[in-house]
Amino acid sequence: MLPEQEQVTDAGDGHAGDGYAGDGYAGSAGGNTPSEAGGGGGQEVTAGGAAGHDSASAGAPENGGTGGANSEQETNREWAIWTMPNPASAGLPHAADYEVAPNNLVVQDRITGLMWQRGYEHVAYALADARANCRALTFGGYDDWRLPTMIEMFSILDWTHTNPAINQTGFYFGSVSSPLFWTTTSNPEYPDNGAWVMDFGSLFSFAEHHFNDTFPSLCVRGGNAPPTTAHYTIDSDVVLDTYTGLTWERHPALTEYTQVDAAAHCDALELKGMNDWRLPSVGEIASLYDFKTTNALRVDLVAFPADGASVGEIDYWGAGGWRFDFWGVALRHSNGAPTARVRCVR
Numbered sequence: 277m278l279p280e281q282e283q284v285t286d287a288g289d290g291h292a293g294d295g296y297a298g299d300g301y302a303g304s305a306g307g308n309t310p311s312e313a314g315g316g317g318g319q320e321v322t323a324g325g326a327a328g329h330d331s332a333s334a335g336a337p338e339n340g341g342t343g344g345a346n347s348e349q350e351t352n353r354e355w356a357i358w359t360m361p362n363p364a365s366a367g368l369p370h371a372a373d374y375e376v377a378p379n380n381l382v383v384q385d386r387i388t389g390l391m392w393q394r395g396y397e398h399v400a401y402a403l404a405d406a407r408a409n410c411r412a413l414t415f416g417g418y419d420d421w422r423l424p425t426m427i428e429m430f431s432i433l434d435w436t437h438t439n440p441a442i443n444q445t446g447f448y449f450g451s452v453s454s455p456l457f458w459t460t461t462s463n464p465e466y467p468d469n470g471a472w473v474m475d476f477g478s479l480f481s482f483a484e485h486h487f488n489d490t491f492p493s494l495c496v497r498g499g500n501a502p503p504t505t506a507h508y509t510i511d512s513d514v515v516l517d518t519y520t521g522l523t524w525e526r527h528p529a530l531t532e533y534t535q536v537d538a539a540a541h542c543d544a545l546e547l548k549g550m551n552d553w554r555l556p557s558v559g560e561i562a563s564l565y566d567f568k569t570t571n572a573l574r575v576d577l578v579a580f581p582a583d584g585a586s587v588g589e590i591d592y593w594g595a596g597g598w599r600f601d602f603w604g605v606a607l608r609h610s611n612g613a614p615t616a617r618v619r620c621v622r
Contacts, residue, residue: 353424353425353427353428353499354426354427354461354566354567355427355502355507355519355563356388356427356430356431356519356520357502357519358387358388358389358431358519358520359387359520359522360430360431360520360522360562360563361373361385361387361431361432361559362557362559362595363434363436363443363557365436366435366436366557366595366596368554368557368595370387372385372387372434372443372446373386373387374386374443374445374446374447376394376445376446377416379417380394381394381415381416382394382415382416383446383447385431385432385446387431388428388431389498389499390424390428390431390497390498391418391496391497391498392432392446392447392495392496393415393416393494393495393496394446394447394448395447395448395449396449396457396492396493396495398492399492400490400491400492401458401490401491401492401493402487402488402489402490403458403470403471403485403487403488403489406423406458406493407422407423407458407460407493409493409495410423410493410495410496413495415495420497421495421496421497422496422497423459423460423495423496424459424460424495425459425460425567426459426474426562426567427461427563427565428459428496428499429457429474429494430474430558430559430562430563432446433474433476433479433558433559435557435558435559436596438477438478438479439477439478440455440476440477441475441476441477441479442476449476455475455476455477456473456476456477456481456492457473457474457476457492457493457494458471458473458491458493459471459472459473459474461567463484464569464570465570468487469484469486469487470484470485470486470487470488470489471485471487472484472567472605479598479607479609480606480607480608482604482605482606482607503518503519505518506518507519507576507579508576508578508579510526510578511526511548512526513525513526513527513547513548514526514547514548514550515580517563517564519563520560522556522560522563522621522622523550523621523622524564524580524619524620524621525545525547525619525620526579526580527581528617528618528619528620529541529617529618530617532615532616532617533593533615533616533617534613534615535597535614538555538593538616538618539554539555539593541618541620542555542618542620545620550622552622553620553621554595554620554622555593555594555595555618555621556594556595556621557594557595557596558594558595558598558600558607560594561592561600562600562605565602565605572603573590573602574602574603574605575602580619590602590617591614591616591617592616592617592618592619593616593617593618597609597610599614599616
C-alpha cells in the first residue's frame with residue numbers, strides 16, 4: 277500500500293532488518309529502440325550544457341552484459357545510458373526484467389546490464405567504508421564490485437509498493453521500515469561533505485548525508501564508458517535523450533494539473549506528428565535530473581529552457597500518483613487532489 281503523507285523527511289542513521297524472499301514482479305524486457313525525436317534541424321548538446329561541465333553518463337552496455345569500466349574512478353555514472361526499467365506491475369514500457377544467478381547471490385538486470393548483490397550485509401558504514409567495502413568485496417564469483425550512483429539505484433526502485441520499494445523476486449530485502457543505502461553520488465556544491473542515500477522504504481527519505489553518517493551498502497558491478505554521442509538531440513518542441521531513447525516534451529505547460537488531468541493532457545498531446553505521449557515514471561523523470569550541476573533547477577537548461585521560468589518548488593507528475601521535486605530529489609505521494617506540472621514522454 278502506498279503512503280498518503282505529503283511531507284518529505286530527512287533520513288536518520290539506520291539498519292535494515294533480516295531479509296526474506298518475497299513476491300515480486302519480474303517481467304519481460306521492453307524494447308530498447310530509441311524513439312524518434314521527430315522533425316528536422318535538431319540541435320545536439322552534451323549533458324549539462326547549461327552548467328558548462330563535461331558530458332557524463334552511467335550504466336552498462338545497451339544490450340546487456342557487465343563488462344568494462346567498473347572502478348568508481350574510471351567513469352562518471354551519474355546518467356542512465358540505458359532505457360530506464362519500470363516496475364512490471366505498472367503496465368508501462370520497458371518492464372523490469374531480472375535474472376537471478378544459479379548461486380542465488382547475485383542478480384542481473386537484463387535491461388541495464390548491471391549486476392547487483394541480491395541482498396546486503398546488515399552493517400551500517402560511514403561513506404568511505406561503504407565505498408571501500410564494495411571495492412574489496414569478492415562475492416558471487418566476482419571481485420569488481422563498487423558502490424552505485426543515485427541514478428543506478430533509481431533503476432532498481434519499485435515505486436508500486438513500499439517497505440521495501442524494490443523487486444522482491446530479483447532482490448532479497450524482506451519487509452523493513454527504512455532501508456537507506458549509501459550511493460557514491462555527492463552534491464557538486466559540497467562534494468567533500470558526503471553523498472546521497474537511496475530510500476527503499478517509504479521513498480520519502482532521499483537526502484544528502486554527511487560522510488560520517490552510517491548506512492548499509494548495496495554493491496553493483498558492470499557498466500561501460502560514457503558514450504561519445506551528444507546527450508540530447510533538441511528540436512523546437514521535443515527533446516530526444518540519446519542515452520535512454522526517451523523523447524520528452526520540451527516546453528511543458530506552466531499549468532498545474534491534478535494527476536487525472538495530467539494523464540489526460542499527455543494522452544491528448546500531439547507534437548511533431550507523435551500522439552503516443554504518456555505520464556513518465558519517477559525513474560524516467562530521474563533520468564533527466566543532473567546530479568553534477570550547480571544550477572538550482574538541476575536539469576539541462578539548454579535542452580529544457582522552459583523550466584527556468586518557474587520559481588519555488590517544482591513538482592512534476594509521474595505515474596502511480598507520485599510527484600518528483602527537481603529542487604531536492606524528493607518524491608511525494610497523496611491520495612488527495614494535489615496539483616503539479618507535467619512533462620510528457622514517449
